[in-house]
Amino acid sequence: MTALSVDTTPRGVAVVTISNEPVNLMTVPVFLELADLVDDLAHDEAVRAVVFRSAQPDWFIAHFDVEAILGFPADQPTPTELNTFHAMCEMLRTMPKPTIAQIDGRVGGGGSEFALSCDMRFATPSAILNQPEVALGIIPGGSGTVRLPRLIGRSRALEAILGCDDIDARTAADWGWVNRVLPADEITSFVDRLADRIAGFPAHAVAEAKASVVRAESGVERDLLDEGAAFNRTLGEERSQQAMRRFLELGGQTAEGERRLGELAGEIADT
Structure with a gap:
């Protein structure tokens, strides 16, 4: 069963809708589907812009599946090339066309890192952003420690990274985490108009302009390799395993628990 649907407009805007009830958790199958789709869209010359949005009004992407992370091997070698998650995120950042995340509701962890890797992020007033990983004994290992300092x-x-608390949309916009906050009944038309406008400009000029901006972000791949190594080191800690299991016991990855993710992260520390 696919978690993604794609509609492409006559001008070449690919609109990707994410739906993995109840909280749009990024499970391994969803991640693999996203990674394949991102690669396809990057290399499809008929696609002139890409928009990601959610079918679930309360969540963009909750975060990566913590149960899956618990099963990651702890004795991984020091990476010499980007892991598959980092490679997907870099494709979003570097493909020769704009990538836009429309954030309705909550986004956290790997979902936040996915959105951070897009060129632009627009949010509704109800959007909440969170990087909860440190509370779980790990780090934002999907590009969060590399992208957030450059951005905000x-x-x-x-x-955001050490506090593991909820960041409301207005604060995120003030910080530069999102481009701007738009009313729920206006955000889709705004994003669609922007993507369609860019898709109508000469593709070679869009690609060259984006590539020039990307070149200004020096050292990203090197820093991602270091982040990957640091993430791998945290996996070997028994305290990390305990914290992640406690997260699940407290209601992580359920709709009720995810609605209070910042509070839940604090409860892990208390126990």
């Missing part, structure tokens, strides 16, 4: 600055990135 060192101090705010540390507040």
